[in-house]
Amino acid sequence: MKNITVLGAGAWGTAFGQVLADAGNTVTMWAIEPEIVTDIHEHHRNSYRLPSVEQLPANMDATGDRAQAVAxxxxxxxxxxxxxxxxxxxxxxxxxxxxxxxxxxxxGIERATGKRMDQVVRESLNLPEERFVAISGPNLSKQVADRQPAATVVGCADIANARIVAQACETKYFKPFVTTDVIGLEMCGSLKNVVALAVGMARGAGYGENTAAMIETRGLAELTALGKAAGADPKTFAGLAGVGDLVATCGSPLSRNYTFGANLGKGLSVEEATKASNGVAEGVPTTDAVVALGRQLGVPTPLASAMSDVLGKGISCADMLGELFGGDITEE
Ligand SMILES: NC(=O)C1=CN([C@@H]2O[C@H](COP(=O)(O)OP(=O)(O)OC[C@H]3O[C@@H](n4cnc5c(N)ncnc54)[C@H](OP(=O)(O)O)[C@@H]3O)[C@@H](O)[C@H]2O)C=CC1
Ligand SMILES: O=C(CO)COP(=O)(O)O
Structure with a gap:
């Protein structure tokens, strides 16, 4: 059992904190918002970001003091x-x-630099590769918080450290797998959000399963090609963090990215969809970063480019899908 600190008490930070507490660890949440710290510390709740949970575990506390949080x-x-x-x-x-x-x-991918979160975290903390761990998978926060069975992938260049973290988050309802493919996990998690925006948009505009399946499958091809070019293991894209997370995120109104897209499809502007969003839709700033990364790596990104035109130029869902079709007949 370990002392574990979670920085950021949003929906997923809090739900994952509960997983860690259920696994028997002593969990400290750090949040920038004082009212969230007070809510968790005094009432064992996070009514701001995860209102569906009435009582967080007793071995989960919160502080707003950075030094105390991580000491x-x-x-x-x-x-x-x-x-x-x-x-x-x-x-x-x-x-x-x-x-x-x-x-x-x-x-997500940092829009200003085009960097993945493994790069951003390691640079920010001056952290060696073997101490950085990524977790990604089909993990809609509300369902994990409800303790519905779910699985995830824990990645680290040092597989022994991936195992340490996997052990720390294993519960009766939460099953971690391990990998050394950190880049693959990062690319899957970030790019599926862009795909979910497009699927949500098509669904919001009233299109059915065929259209959704087309976007998901072409999206998977795009994220696999980009991921491979970035150095990922192609196998990762067929696993929980790839296909698994695409299925969960592109099929659920619980996803902020899917919902953001659905609102665009129903005719809301980007500003209106942003206001309506219940938490961060990472795909929105990540879309342009994916287009830039594609250019840098010489990989076509028709889906991300079409979504970039939706977000930046306000093109319609029909035009977005038209861009996806392209003009030429190509091999799948
Ligand atoms: N929700 C989900 O189902 C899943 C989410 N993820 C990923 O996890 C990450 C977090 O998601 P989630 O918790 O759901 O998002 P939320 O929108 O619920 O929360 C975002 C968090 O970021 C914090 N934050 C924003 N800006 C700052 C800042 N300048 N300094 C410190 N903290 C800041 C917010 O703090 P504050 O509350 O004080 O504003 C909040 O804790 C995202 O990258 C998401 O893609 C991954 C898997 C599942
Ligand atoms: O990543 C997620 C599920 O695995 C959550 O997706 P959203 O960020 O779109 O809510």
Missing amino acids: NAEIIVVAIAAQFARVALAEFKDLIPSTALVVSLMK
């Missing part, structure tokens, strides 16, 4: 909106214990 942590989990990870982690750089493993739950 005794053996594992530090980062669950902050991806675009803010670098600025938030800078404050922890000189505070984290030199032996602690640092785990990222984030699924």
